[in-house]
Amino acid sequence: MQRKYLPLIIAAALSAVCAGAQASGYRFGSQSIAGQGTADANAAEANDASTIFYNPAGLSRLDGTQLSVGATVVVPHSSFNDSGSTHFTGQPAGGTAAKDYVPDSVTAPSLYLSRKLNDQWTAGLGVFVPYGTKINYGNSWTGRYALTNVKLEAVTLNPSVAFKLNEHHAFGFGIDAEFMKAELGQAVDVPGTVAALSSGAGAAQGALLIKQIAALGGNPALLRTAADGHGSNDGKDWGWGFNLGYLYTLDENTRFGVAYRSSISHQLRGSTVWDFSTATSDPIVNKVLQAASHRANSAALVALRTPETLSVNAFHQFNQKWAGMADVTFTRNNRMGDLDIQFPGTSEGAEVIRQQWKNTVRVSLGGNYAYNDNLTLRAGIAYDESPVKSAELTHPALPDSDRMQYSVGANWKLNARSSIDFAYSFLDFKDAKINYTNNCNTLQTSCTGNGETTRGLYQTHLQLLGVAYNYKF
Structure with a gap:
């Protein structure tokens, strides 16, 4: 029995995320509570130090030394209805319904x-969580051969500097040092493989397996009731990139911005651990199954580049009370075609993950209302495209779809130096169909894959709660 399995099936896709705030893909929440209140339409507003993320040229508008510390709590709600997931043999995958697979909440700081250095130069530092996901379907759900669990954590350090040429033109530059860590698990389709070796073209190979078990003193009859095996992986990497910004100030009430955030190359390296100990009650049978599957604990590697983004934004102060803003962000997702995941130091064939993401656009509109000298109210709306092309290219790690975002927020001045930002957002996703088939099954020797087909419908929405404290020294 040839058993091929990919422990990094998600680790590759995890890095292939959009780089715009609250963008589709694996982007985590919001990078600014003030920005979240306007559905992230405020890049040209440049009102606090979080402009480092949206447009570093906006640093030129800040006086003295300013600090902003915040946290975004993401409260996900998602359901999955299976519509016929199968083994590679075409038989129903069986298993339990997906339930409670997303956490109650996840928080990112x-x-x-x-700090303004002089009339022309301002420096800054941003530390934020650009990507994140946490899903645990359990080891028995119907789509377990595609994924049982996945967790992604990332932190970016973004030192930046802005140069103010004159009253109209400012430029910004930043360096992105990005650390990424991923964990994931996937079931091993032992039952489907045993079934395929029981008759037809696989019968001779199945007979050889039975003889081997019997020769070692095991009970080959247990193959008929064999359960899944399981594989788990962890990987991590540092990657480097940069971001650029330009801010044009037409007059004291109107300004326009352009911002670019580069792609980042990653070499995700980790280890793979296999567990066949619960496949049957006979350790000999389990040992033979693992050896025949050619699964050995090993290293794993995937090389990839995250997509870059280009944003164009505007801000206008209509009067003392009202201000409006807008942002359009283009994300070059088509860098992420099919992914080849490799296992260095082994004879394992690579697995090809059919992804083929498309480029996306995010459009947001927002506004501020100065209720009084101490309280500013915010609101915004955004439409965000998903990079996933079709149900056939949708994977359980990213059941993504187009979504609408509705946001409200406020800034409350405590005194002349400090203030607090609050924000609430509701993200409504379109229903996401999945009909993903791994093109390499367990009997093939030149590639890796379970050969499963995962079919169903995801229904998802998110709530985001944010709070930040701002201080001017």
Whole structure:
């Protein structure tokens, strides 16, 4: 029995995320509570140190030393209805319904610091969580051969500097040092493989397996009731990139911005651990199954580049009370075609993950209302495209779809130096169909894959709660 399995099936896709705030893909929440309140339409507003993320040229508008410390709590709600997931043999995958597979909440912090050096130069540092996901379907759900669990954590350090040429033109530059860590698991389709070796073209290979078990003193009859095996992986990497910004100030009430965030190359390296100990009650049978599957604990590697983004934004102060803003962000997702995942130091064939993401656009509109000298109210709306092309290219690690975002927020001044930002967002996703088939099954020797087909419908929405404290030294 040839058993091929990919422990890094998600680790590759995890890095292939959009780089715009609250963008589709694996982007985590919001990078600024003030920005979240306007559905991230405020890149040209440049009102606090979080402009480091949106447009570093906006640092030129900040005086003295400013600090912004915040946290975004993401509260996900998702359901999955299976519509016929199968083994590679075409038989129903069986298993339990997906239930409670997303956490009650996930929190990501952010920190931004800026300091004006002189009339022309301003420096800053941003620390934020750009990507994140946490899904645990359990080891028995119907789509377990594609994924049982996945967890992604990332942190970016973004030192930046802005140069103010004159009253109209400012430029910004930043370096992105990105650390990424991923964990994932996937079931091993032992039952489907045993079934395929029981008759037809696989019968001779199945007979040889039975003889081997019997020769070692095991009970080959247990193959008929064999359960899944399981594989788990962890990987991590540092990657480097940069971001650029330009801010044009037409007059004291109107300004326009352009911002670019580069792609980042990653070499995710980790280890793979296999567990066949619960496949049957006979350790000999389990040992033979693992050996025949050619699964050995090993290293794993995937090389990839995250997509870059280009944003164009505007801000206008209509009067003392009202201000409006807008942002359009283009994300070059088509860098992420099919992914080849390799296992260095082994004879394992690579697995090809059919992804083929498309480029996307995110459009947001927002506004501020100065209720009084101490309280500013915010609101915004955004439409965000998903990079996933079709149900056939949708994977359980990213059941993504187009979504609408509705946001409200507020800034409350505590005194002349400090203030607090609050924000609430509701993200409504379109229903996401999945009909993903791994093109390499367990009997093939030149590639890796379970050969499963995962079919069903995801229904998802998110709530985001944010709070930040701002201080001017």
